[in-house]
Amino acid sequence: MDLKTLRELLRNKQLSEIKNGLSVLQEADIAELLENIEVKESLLIFRLLPKEVAAEVFSYFDVERQSEISSLVSDKELADIINELNFDDKIDLIEEVPANLVNRILQHSTAVERRLINQFLNYPEDSAGSLMTIEFVGLKKEMTVNQAMDKIRRIGLDTETIYTSYVTGTKRTLEGIVSLKDLVLSEKDTIISSIMEKGVISVNTHDDQEYIAEVFKKYNFLSLPVVDNENRLVGIITIDDIVDVMEEETTEDFQRMAAIEPTEIEYLDASVLVLAKKRLPWLVILMFSAYLTEMVMDQNNYLIAQFALAIYTPMLMSTGGNAGAQSATLIIRSITLGDIKFPDFFRVLWKEIRVGLIVGSTLGVLNCIRIYFTDGNILKAGMVGLTLICTTTFAAIIGGTLPILAKKLKLDPAIMASPMITTIVDVTTLLIFFRVASLILA
């Protein structure tokens, strides 16, 4: 069923046809359909869904639609949804909805769960603690395979992943993991500690999500145990949440590299004022930094006026800026992926010098020829060509090295991207150009 059919059926009030049509769809697809119709209509259809399907569909809604639906349903209905939600989806919901809704949700949780929820809400945002779920299979190392399988059968249905079980010793310390595969393939009276894998990689509740994503990528894990400072097992993180983290982190990089203060709000949901506020700070800083270009231009006013040099400055600055931005982007991305580290500084520098010279010489020669044919002035053609070689090489060096230095100084390398590099290169381009000009023309 597509959106058009759904709207058609809604108009004709053919609810049982809608129910049938939805029953063959995946929950993610139902959620997508319902997000695209009016809230009240979506609630009408939402109520037609079987209870478990409804909760699953609800977990796929974006926060806005979740809040809207939550505030429209009865307490009884809300309780049903909340009880069916996975613990980490519940936490996500509570973190995002308005305070009055939080209270209604907490009312429908048990005392134990309320305490847990409060504990989870205290973990720093973007930490392992705020990402993890408490729904996993925990086994004791003295158990037999038979006892373990019994436990998995008993609690299995509610946990997010039953394919890896986490084995704890005394005081709930994490001692190993055992896969469902190994359990299925082992004799029934085998003791868990004899088949579990030891030396398990785990993360701490306070580790940052970016670090956790790196661990997942490095080891190709599907899930990862989270421990507290005493190495006690408190939760697990599953790879589907990491996929979301990777997207968030990438979005943040893109924003920072475009001199925007990072925000997690989707563009269409963000107000005009919020969007303006995220863009202004860097624009103001960069604009005032560009005052330097005015000073350089002013000092060379005589040269500019006498030889009509101003006409070449926009092209020179933008070409230099583009070349610098290319280097910066390559290096920033390589730092993010862990391919370039501080000890590579001089290798990068030496590479950028050579790339800059090759690229700059090509651009310089091409432009030299072009100006000679349009202006017929061999001196100016040479001047512009020589400037291009110098600025492009300088831009490549600056773009290639500043991100590495920023990282070394514990700054986000992403701030050394196009806008910042361009501003630095602009001033330098003008300095080089007027220096070359005064040498050649004087």
Added chain:
Amino acid sequence: MDLKTLRELLRNKQLSEIKNGLSVLQEADIAELLENIEVKESLLIFRLLPKEVAAEVFSYFDVERQSEISSLVSDKELADIINELNFDDKIDLIEEVPANLVNRILQHSTAVERRLINQFLNYPEDSAGSLMTIEFVGLKKEMTVNQAMDKIRRIGLDTETIYTSYVTGTKRTLEGIVSLKDLVLSEKDTIISSIMEKGVISVNTHDDQEYIAEVFKKYNFLSLPVVDNENRLVGIITIDDIVDVMEEETTEDFQRMAAIEPTEIEYLDASVLVLAKKRLPWLVILMFSAYLTEMVMDQNNYLIAQFALAIYTPMLMSTGGNAGAQSATLIIRSITLGDIKFPDFFRVLWKEIRVGLIVGSTLGVLNCIRIYFTDGNILKAGMVGLTLICTTTFAAIIGGTLPILAKKLKLDPAIMASPMITTIVDVTTLLIFFRVASLILA
């Protein structure tokens, strides 16, 4: 064991200490250590590893180290490694190593496997076919749970994931999936077709990897079946490969947005000539486009000379460019994430007009004040301020809408990023500035 200890032990030829030290490490960590020492030494240590561990470590090596090791080992050793590798890792290796190595690898494969390998090598690069593995559990729908579990136990150890089994009907057509969880929780004589999940989402061998990544993200899958044009099951794709795809696609976006021809070669591995070749094409195009700025400057030469207007042009152009790049980045990223589609065109346009006016007015007023205090010329201050309001708003509109139009024209929206937007904004800024100047000063 860290790199320093390893080097120390190597120097003292304490091989058994090395063997013990490595035995507690994860395969990914061993691979990382060995990649950081000399090839010959790494081979020495590689040979100390148990056979299964060695193959796993080998699969974590980068292509370069894989090729080096492969060319150094004996045919017997190579056969051992190759036989232990998962099928998809084998395909990856064959795709990357030199031709003489390919022949050696193929010699160590069975005839059936050679035919399969050839089939896989024919799938388009970046397609589902080239990403998938043939190692999965395939069940017949008439089987009982007991028969299914027997089959899983029999072949289980070699498959990459045994947690989802794929159920086929006549002619190997995909009819459903069944999880190990459901198998474990069902009665032994239940028929598979009665517990399998129908209406399975699958992808075609020729689907692009970017689309496949979207399917994984949308449905939170851990694996996904791949079918041919007759809906026959030919393989599966697992989420760990999708994580790599996501990174690749993001890197490509970053490169394209910085006007670099995309390349998968890591920066430090790429030659200077390759790096230069990837950067030059767009730099040349953008440089020649900037000829337009020369024409505009030339036409207003009289105005520039008489009132010394050139000094403000770098700041105006760079501020406009930055504002346009901010909008373009936000919109391109939103298009990539599926948050903004063509029907949102006018919402985006209207939003950017307002954001542009707010941001532009703030910048205009700030600069107006600054110039009044530094230059004391109220006319010039007003001129620059007014230009900033107009160019920033124009830049926001261009940056916000061009990526959406590019997408509509089936172009990659990423080409409408900073470099292209900046070039367009540069020319427009100059046109606006001289128009404003001639109105105010004339």
